[in-house]
Amino acid sequence: MDYQNILVHLDASKAMSQRVEAALYVSKRFNARLTGLFNVFQPAVEPLSMITKPPEYRYASEMLRAEYQEAEESMFRKALARTGIDGDWNFSRLPPNLVMPRAARLADLVIAGQYDQDDRESFIADQFIENLILSCGRPVLVVPYAGRFPEIGGTVCVAWDGSREASRAVHDALPFLVQARKVVVFSINASSAEIDAPRIDGSQIAAAVAQHGANVVIEEIDGVRDISNGNLLLSRAADFGADMIVMGCYGHARWRELFLGGVTRTILKSMTVPVLMSH
Known part of the structure; x- marks a missing residue:
């Protein structure tokens, strides 16, 4: 019995590299296919915010998220090539509390990151990790934001x-x-x-x-x-x-x-x- 299909949640947080390394380690250990899904906080556009903030603000925010996405895709694909792990990259701009549980239901194992209150990019959605674990129907391996984990499961x-x-x-x-x-x-x-x-x-x-x-x-x-x-x-x-x-x-x-x-x-x-x- 092994995990054949692993899904890792990708974001723009400071702990992303440790999470990817953990996902690569687990995928290598079980000879599993690894899919990275980039899905970050999506601010709601409210009428009041459109009045109080100029259009340039929303444009700059969208450009920043696009830069994060491009950088994470490049990093992830290079990591797959470096380790020889079969995998793919995907992204979604839909609400994370809907997207991630739905995608997770197709995986044998899901890897996500612990919330870090000192890193604003670690916030994905209200009760994101809790919602993912309780609603996806799959095991979720939560990786701490602090520390490195050269071995998992020894x-x-x-x-x-x-x-x-x-x-x-x-x-x-x-x-x-x-x-x-x-x-x-x-x-x-x-x-x-x-x-x-x-x-x-x-x-x-x-x-x-x-x-x-x-x-x-x-x-x-x-x-x-x-x-x-x-x-x-x-x-x-x-x-x-x-x-x-x-x-x-x-x-x-x-x-x-x-x-x-x-x-x-x-x-x-x-x-x-x-x-x-x-x-």
Whole structure:
């Protein structure tokens, strides 16, 4: 089982080069075809803005986006040629929260970038990453904006809580898991008051993954009062030497706003290694 068709989201952010290198690494590892889709923030044209801003402003903004697009296409095509990876380039000027999930549904794996609040070009659309993960129906590998990742999936930390989302993430990540040197199935034991039904424990999912040939170990700890489960997961993943985390993404839509679980929010905000998320 491998990923044959990978989609990477391209934009004009400062972290783009690291994301492309991560996508090239994963594509090379699985001998997959890599498609780059350039899709950036598209400002709405409101009547008031047309009155208060001269036409030259909108023209300059469009020219700048065109320059970004041309530069990213050149960079991406050169990267494909340099690595010998089969792939293609595409772009869309339609709203990202519509375009990216639709394109992602045709891919085996989607690679996108973490939002960086200090980089204005990192803003693609309201709740872009959250919307992509929750609506595309495919696993999304989110690459942090800070750091470089020469290896992804050598040591994998699986965040396990027995849920549907966690199970989906584990099975979506199997191509990584069977090739990893070590897979750590990490569970945070809930208190008796938090348990509303028996759950599949870490040893059971570890056995299921091991049947595919993965090298799996189990780590279970009790929750810690002074640290959130999200931060505890990040801390233990670092202790394991993990270069990748696999986890379910928890959330739902209410009207026009997405509501995410606490661990999901923490990881999306504070991730230190690439995280494969499924919903």
